[in-house]
Amino acid sequence: MAVAMNMNWKEDQEVIEIIKRIKEPFKMTNRAFKAEDTCVTVDGRSIGNGHFGIIAGPCSVESRSQIVDVAKAIELSGANFLRGGAFKPRTSPYDFQGLRSEGLALLRAAKKATGLPIVTEVMAVKTLEDHADDIDIIQIGARNMQNFDLLKAAGQLRKPVLLKRGMSATIEEFLMAAEYILSEGNDQVILCERGIRTFEKYTRNTLDLSAIPVIKRYSHLPIIIDPSHATGDSRYVESMALAAVAAGADGLMIEVHNNPETALSDGKQSLTPVQFNAVMEKVTQLAKIMGKTVG
Amino acid sequence: MAVAMNMNWKEDQEVIEIIKRIKEPFKMTNRAFKAEDTCVTVDGRSIGNGHFGIIAGPCSVESRSQIVDVAKAIELSGANFLRGGAFKPRTSPYDFQGLRSEGLALLRAAKKATGLPIVTEVMAVKTLEDHADDIDIIQIGARNMQNFDLLKAAGQLRKPVLLKRGMSATIEEFLMAAEYILSEGNDQVILCERGIRTFEKYTRNTLDLSAIPVIKRYSHLPIIIDPSHATGDSRYVESMALAAVAAGADGLMIEVHNNPETALSDGKQSLTPVQFNAVMEKVTQLAKIMGKTVG
Amino acid sequence: MAVAMNMNWKEDQEVIEIIKRIKEPFKMTNRAFKAEDTCVTVDGRSIGNGHFGIIAGPCSVESRSQIVDVAKAIELSGANFLRGGAFKPRTSPYDFQGLRSEGLALLRAAKKATGLPIVTEVMAVKTLEDHADDIDIIQIGARNMQNFDLLKAAGQLRKPVLLKRGMSATIEEFLMAAEYILSEGNDQVILCERGIRTFEKYTRNTLDLSAIPVIKRYSHLPIIIDPSHATGDSRYVESMALAAVAAGADGLMIEVHNNPETALSDGKQSLTPVQFNAVMEKVTQLAKIMGKTVG
Amino acid sequence: MAVAMNMNWKEDQEVIEIIKRIKEPFKMTNRAFKAEDTCVTVDGRSIGNGHFGIIAGPCSVESRSQIVDVAKAIELSGANFLRGGAFKPRTSPYDFQGLRSEGLALLRAAKKATGLPIVTEVMAVKTLEDHADDIDIIQIGARNMQNFDLLKAAGQLRKPVLLKRGMSATIEEFLMAAEYILSEGNDQVILCERGIRTFEKYTRNTLDLSAIPVIKRYSHLPIIIDPSHATGDSRYVESMALAAVAAGADGLMIEVHNNPETALSDGKQSLTPVQFNAVMEKVTQLAKIMGKTVG
Structure with a gap:
């Protein structure tokens, strides 16, 4: 049977029976397969099943001082995870493509300074083959969703995606x-809605x-929201961040840059650390009202 | 000049000067034309400028007992306005087209029983020519937006739209x-987002x-949200209602039916009065936290 | 039964039986209701069932000389019908709204000069109540489709729509x-695809x-294409006009202006009479190859 | 400068000057960079610059007899290239993923039997690293466009994409x-429109x-059309194929299966060899009328 052929754990006949009874095409991702919410945890920080996670940081890693300064600022404001792009998907081959492995090294430095796991x-x-060990949560971007x-x-790794x-x-x-990731044996998946065209x-x-x-x-997987890419405008981020919390999201991914006007990418949608701090106060208050644990 | 030709109040030269300086194509609708939030008030119930309004009721008016019962129930739960369709825009000419003037009479009866103004x-x-006097807020639907x-x-009336x-x-x-409505002299306009295709x-x-x-x-006009038509599924209404409040909306429009399973239209997306009451408790609490006056 | 209630010809029990057996929600519009192609004819000029019709003219009627000159030019190039807007749907209330009844009078003058029926x-x-008699084919625009x-x-008229x-x-x-039009008893309907958003x-x-x-x-009704509004750019009109012919369309609706650069609306997408003549030569040749009668 | 950094041919200062003057973000792809149409040729069969190419074959390679039979049939009907999927992008991990390297071997067998280059x-x-030598034209699918x-x-290869x-x-x-491909030095690119969402x-x-x-x-690159994936229905393929020719396309990509009802993927949109032959007759006739060389 097709399902069994693609599963790594074909020894479990009972699981296959459950899967065959699920009518939606997604099986292991389905709440009918696993009723309780999945919680993804890294270094004691969690997203999902009542834990509200906040991932923040710049679109691109640009320099040691930039990423370390931003990491310290967002950590003070209560973010749990640091984001920063080292390998950048850009529409144009002539745009800044990221600092690549050098960028990863700078992210490690920022983690060392703050303790924040890296996304x-x-x-x-x-x-993945070369650098998965240096990353705490592997992000797969919108352009690579299929x-x-x-x-x-990524499904063959044993680290969050x-x-x-x-x-x-x-x-x-x-x-x-x-499902492609889960069917390879990795169930540490966080979903992220970031705006549709x-x-x-x-x-x-x-x-x-x-x-x-x-x-x-339909699913037990945690779902977080990226209001920065969705709106493309820092003025709309607070409103959409609060709406996401109220709607029941498990977390947020927000772009923060210490100097948005000089950012090498996506400056228009980045919050300053001061703006981010203000958003965090409201988000944290609202998440608690919604019954979530923040941090 | 084109602007002046279309305005009823061309005596006011200063207004025209302001309008000519606004770069967006919408002028009187623009926050640059009027800085403070517009508040629309009917029978002492307000929407906008800090007042959170709740419009509820069935998709279609079906019978006297249906509309009166629903009106009483939503009034108890704290709704400010009663909605109910008498003239129904239907994709098919063979579908129920509404009770028309009889439906309006039933809405008047429900208003008499509850005091709720009619949308x-x-x-x-x-x-409009025949029945505007019987309606408190004139609704112009998505299909007629242009x-x-x-x-x-509607712009020539002096009642809310x-x-x-x-x-x-x-x-x-x-x-x-x-702008078409405002440019005819009626600035009592409430905007309603109801989902895009x-x-x-x-x-x-x-x-x-x-x-x-x-x-x-961009605008001083109040903006409310219709989560019922947007999602088409009663199971998603609470989540989207709360998100709307958190995002800064000025009100909600929610479908409530005393027996969704037998509704002549849109039953799948209607809340029961009991479900509506539960949503209202959370919405009211959240609206107050957002600094709004409810009711 | 709902169908019967909305039909003007309820005397025909057999028709109702056919309609009830059609599974799609559109009934009288359905090819299962009427197998042969519908042909719409005005003053001996036809669209549908093998007849390829060409409707051309300016977006808006602007002056007597403009509309008469364009009408003469397109008639020489082989167009069968004259289009020209008198009542204009405009996004902005401050934009030119059309010459209205004066525009209709100018269209009548152009018809007198050329014999071309007016769309x-x-x-x-x-x-409709005031002016239907002055129009040969009533156009209902995209914004009013519902x-x-x-x-x-329009369904109660006995003239093409x-x-x-x-x-x-x-x-x-x-x-x-x-179906709304046909169910009122008017089966002289021409469909027009003009681009989707x-x-x-x-x-x-x-x-x-x-x-x-x-x-x-699915339907027996003629379908024509408007490449001008669809592309919004005169440089793409020829390519899309020829594609429409090859795809099996029953006609075209093309914007032609004697001086596109000064047009009061949609100049960018209008062909000059010379450009239109060149397009017509190719369109006519291709339509004949496709087995259609032109004119 | 960013452009220079990403070009392999930075020795050519004049080229960089041209690129800097092109206002669109795409440079080497731009008709302003290269005025004449690009023609892509494999084994003496060409697409572009007046040459109309026809790529046909099944969605997936399923067996030796299937792919060889289809290849022979389409070659007789006048197709220039054989398509067939060996590595299949499938929405579900549980769906047939293609015969992979075995599929490539079967494509080589079909090429041997017919002379048709493989797409x-x-x-x-x-x-690409393992199998590029076995493929004549590398297809990059819609899901991998970015x-x-x-x-x-693919840009570092010296074979058509x-x-x-x-x-x-x-x-x-x-x-x-x-542009990503061209900027790496490979200008043998064929574009394919296959329907948008x-x-x-x-x-x-x-x-x-x-x-x-x-x-x-805007570009000098050849553009071909895939009416099979676009419509998803074999009944609409002929109409859209002819429309593509009339619109000025440089070629077609059409799915043909010897037994669509049993196809492992996309059977509904596949033509039988007999249907394909009928389409080819009309396409060839029309392409010649449009001034193209077929084959």
């Missing part, structure tokens, strides 16, 4: 992409917050 | 549609909550 | 809108030419 | 993806034929 995007199987070789490779929804992926396709032009993408209750209904 | 959709200029003759006729965003209208087009299929439309901060930035 | 948009039931009162009023697809209407909704920005809309074979399969 | 999709850099590592690796448009990619992003449900995607004149205006 960074990986675009290629080769990068890069099935990369999904399978943050999977972003493709810009025109349906929720079903999103869960099927997660529509006709609207006042925001860069359209943030689909209704994905939160839909995914909560 | 109901009008699809034609003729209906029915310019209807917008102009609830304007729904078209299903593929940009925010700019939405504000331009409101995208490729996603797990929800009927995609609720664009980012429209809230965008509209708050 | 013009009507946005309101009142306009203005059901207007559709019903050109119905444009709404900018985010599915093909099923498009056929249901036509997508994320793409290099064209104003995305022309959905696959609507041609889909509509040919 | 097949590659999803991973590793596959898999930048794969694009760069068929790049499919992503399902929600703008034309500009599509040309930027091609919209709200319409009667077709699997919406075929954007207006991409043809837009790309012809």
Whole structure:
């Protein structure tokens, strides 16, 4: 049977029986397969099953002082994880492509200074092979949501994967992409909605917050929201961050830059550390009201 | 000049000067034209400028007992306004088209029983001419957002208009549609986001909550959210209602039916009175935390 | 039964039986209801069932010399019908709204000079009541595709209706809108695809030419294409006009202006008479190869 | 300067000067960079610059007899290239993933039997390293259009690349993806439009034929059309194939299966060899009328 052929744990006949009874095409990702919420934990910091996680940091790692300063600032404001791009997917081959392995080293330095686990995007199987050990949570970006070789490779790791929804992926396709990772044996997956492509032009993408209750209904995986990429405008981040908390999200991913005006990428959507601190106060208060543990 | 030609109040030269300096195509709708938030008030109940309004009721008026019972129930739960369709826009000419003037009479009866002002959709200029006096807030539906003759006729009334965003209208087009009403002299306009059309299929439309901060930035008009039509599924209404409050909305429009399973239209997305009461408790609590006056 | 209630010809029990057996929600519009292609004829000029019709003219009627000159030019190039907007749907209330009844009079003058029947948009039931006699083919625009009162009023006329697809209407909704007209007793309906709203920005809309074979399969009504509004750019009109012919369309609607650079609306997408003549030569040749009668 | 850093041919100062003057973000892909149409040739068979190419074959390679039989049939009908998937991108990890290297061997057998060069999709850099020599034209699929590592690796090859448009990619992003390949030194790129994602449900995607004149205006690269994936329905393939020819496309990619009802993937959209032969007769006739050389 097709399902069994692709599972690493074919010894478990009972599991296969459950899977065959699930009517949706996503099986191990399905709440019918596992009723309780999945909680992803790194270094004692958790996302999911009542734990609200906050990932913050710059779009791109640009220099030691930039990433260390931002890491210290967001840690003070209560963020749990540090994000920063070392390998950057850019529409143009002529745009800044990231500091690559040098960027990873700077992220390690920032982790050393703050204790914050690192979330960074990986675009290629080769990068996973070379650098997975230096990363705490592997991010797979929207453009690679259906890069099935990369999904399978990430599924063979035993470390958390943050999977972003493709810009025109349906929720079903999103869960099927997660299924590629789980079916290889890695169930430490965090889903991230970051805006879908529509006709609207006042925001860069359209943030689909209704994905939160839909995914909560169909899947046990944690779902977090990236209001920065979704809106493309720092002025709308607070409003969408609070809405995400109220809608039931398990966390947020927010861009913070110590000097947005000089950022090498996505400056327009980045908060300053001071702005981020203000957002965090409200987010934390609201998350507690919603019954979540923050941090 | 084109602007002057279309304004009823051309005597005011200063206003024209302000309008000419506004760079966006929407002028009187613009926050640059009027800095303070607009508040729409009917019978002492307000929406906007710190007042959070709740409009609830069935998709269609079906019978006297149905509309009166629902009106009493939502009034007990704290709703401020009663909605109910008498003239129904239906994709099929063979579907139930509404009770029309009989439906309006039933809405009046429900108002008499509860004191709740009536919000109901009008699809034609003729209906406005015949029945505007029987309606407290004129609703213009998504399909008629660019029915310019209807917008102009509503602009010539001196009573509130609830304007729904078209299903593929940009925010700019939405504000331009409101401009048609304001430019005729009626500034009592409430905007309503009700989901836009995208490729996603797990929800009927995609609720664009980012429209809230965008509209708050560009316009002084109140903006409310209809989570029922947006998601098309009663199971997602609470989550999206709370998200709307947190995002800064000025109110909600929620479908409630005393027996959703037998509803003549849109039963799947209607809350029961009991479910509505539970949502209202959370919405009211959150709205107060957001600094809004409810009711 | 619902169907019967909405039909003017309820005497025919057999028809109702056919309708009840059609599984799609559109009934009288359905090819299962009427197998042979519908042909719409005005003054001996036909569209549909092998007849390829060409409607051309300016976006807006601007002056006597403009509309008469354009009419003469397009008639020489082989167009069968003259289009020209008198009542203009404009996103902004401050934009040119059309010459209205004066525009209709100018269209009559152009018809007198050339013999070309007139196609013009009507946005309101009142306009139909006042002016239907002056128009040969009533155009209902994309923004009014679900203005059901207007559709019903057009259905009660006994003259052809050109119905444009709404900018985010599915093909099923498009056929249901036509059904409103047919169910009132008027089966002289021409469908017109004019581009749908997508994320793409290099064209104003995305022309959905696959609507041609889909509509040919499901409906007997003629389907024509408007490459001018779809692309919004005169440089792409020839390519899309030829594609429409090859795909099996029953006609074209093309904007032609004697001086596009000074046009009061949509100049960028208008062909000059010389450009139109060149397009017509190729279109005519290709339509004949496709087995159609032109003119 | 960023452009120079990413170019392999930085010795040519004049080229850099031209690139800097091109205002669009795509440079080497731009018609302003190279005025004449690019022609891609394999084994004496050409696509572009007046040569109309036809790529046909099954979605997936399933068996020796299947692929050899289809190859012989399409060769008789006049196709120039054989397509067939060996590495299959599938939404579900439990669906048939392709015969992989065994599939490539079967494609070589079919080439040996017919002389038809092979077009097949590659999803991973590793596959390129292992198997590029066995493939005549490397296909990069819609889901990998922004898999930048794969694009760069394909750019370092010296063999043709068929790049499919992503399902929600703008034309500009599509040309930027091609730019990744050209900027690495490989200018043998064929673009392929295969439908974009919209709200319409009667077709699997919406075929954007207006991409043809837009790309012809902005780029020198050949553009072909895949009506099979675009419509998802074999009944609409002929209509869209003819429309593509009339719109000015440089070729077609059509799915043909000797037994569509038993196909392991995409059977619904596959033509039988007999149907394909009928389409080919019309396509060939029309391409000649459009001034193209077929074969």
